[in-house]
Amino acid sequence: MKIFYTDTFPIPLPEKHSFPKSKYDLLRRRIMESQIAQHVDLKIPRPATYEEIIRAHDPTYIHRLQNGELSAKEIRRVGLPWSAEIVRRARYSAGGTIEACRAALEEGIAVNLGGGTHHAFSDHGQGYCWLNDSVIAARAIQAEGLAGSILIVDCDVHQGNGTAAIVNNDPTIFTFSIHGKNNFPYQKEKSDLDIALENGADNAVYLKALEKGLKESMDTAGADLVIYLAGADPYKDDRFGRLALTKNGLVERDRLVFQSCLEAGLPTAVTMAGGYARDVQDTVDIHFQTVLAALKSKT
Numbered sequence: 687m688k689i690f691y692t693d694t695f696p697i698p699l700p701e702k703h704s705f706p707k708s709k710y711d712l713l714r715r716r717i718m719e720s721q722i723a724q725h726v727d728l729k730i731p732r733p734a735t736y737e738e739i740i741r742a743h744d745p746t747y748i749h750r751l752q753n754g755e756l757s758a759k760e761i762r763r764v765g766l767p768w769s770a771e772i773v774r775r776a777r778y779s780a781g782g783t784i785e786a787c788r789a790a791l792e793e794g795i796a797v798n799l800g801g802g803t804h805h806a807f808s809d810h811g812q813g814y815c816w817l818n819d820s821v822i823a824a825r826a827i828q829a830e831g832l833a834g835s836i837l838i839v840d841c842d843v844h845q846g847n848g849t850a851a852i853v854n855n856d857p858t859i860f861t862f863s864i865h866g867k868n869n870f871p872y873q874k875e876k877s878d879l880d881i882a883l884e885n886g887a888d889n890a891v892y893l894k895a896l897e898k899g900l901k902e903s904m905d906t907a908g909a910d911l912v913i914y915l916a917g918a919d920p921y922k923d924d925r926f927g928r929l930a931l932t933k934n935g936l937v938e939r940d941r942l943v944f945q946s947c948l949e950a951g952l953p954t955a956v957t958m959a960g961g962y963a964r965d966v967q968d969t970v971d972i973h974f975q976t977v978l979a980a981l982k983s984k985t
């Protein structure tokens with residue numbers, strides 16, 4: 687199974703910043719030191735090109751992002767300090783999702799150990815997200831003629847508002863978001879299918895809702911490819927989550943998604959999205975079990 691990583695490109699942050707940048711590097715190391723190391727092919731992707739990025743984003747925004755011309759207010763909205771390095775990392779991370787899609791179409795499933803930056807809108811960033819890798823990748827794959835219709839299954843605990851807004855009038859990309867009703871973003875956009883869960887929703891409530899949502903979105907989307915955002919933040923001990931899933935519940939979630947895709951004959955590209963557990967090792971455990979479940983679904 688191909689796994690793309692970009693943690694070798696730095697994210698310059700002030701000390702004690704709440705963004706858990708260490709999880710990416712810890713996750714890759716966990717994979718390399720585990721029993722599955724020999725069954726995976728870890729690769730650095732190529733970065734998303736300007737042409738690919740502007741299929742999802744306003745060219746003026748991209749020009750200003752690239753050249754450090756965003757206002758202080760626009761940067762505050764993202765919550766990360768702007769730097770040329772951080773933009774470079776975002777371009778590689780979006781490239782990882784493109785390459786994971788391509789590999790999934792060839793081999794059934796592939797993983798990007800990054801991506802899932804679903805709060806980025808066409809003309810602005812938000813909530814730790816500069817570029818919307820899901821839409822960039824979906825449209826890159828469509829432009830290459832590799833898939834017509836794409837289903838985005840967003841299981842990050844926060845609504846995929848940027849994704850929903852960008853593809854609002856695009857019938858070829860179906861967005862399904864299952865998230866906490868009372869979580870950021872407080873002003874939600876309209877996905878093709880939204881399932882908003884109350885605070886404290888547990889494994890049973892979540893899995894039942896997810897099963898229903900997967901069935902409905904697969905029946906409606908007529909997709910050729912799935913992009914799955916496997917956020918670790920529905921976890922009960924997540925700082926920003928508000929839901930109450932356990933690690934077992936989250937691995938059941940992953941299995942349910944992979945099983946449904948397999949049964950529908952849909953290639954699946956997996957991205958990591960959020961994860962802010964009080965102990966970063968819990969976030970890494972959750973993402974690692976997603977990788978294990980992906981590999982198992984392939985064999």
Ligand SMILES: [Zn+2]
Nearest residue numbers: 842843844960
């Ligand atoms: Zn999130």
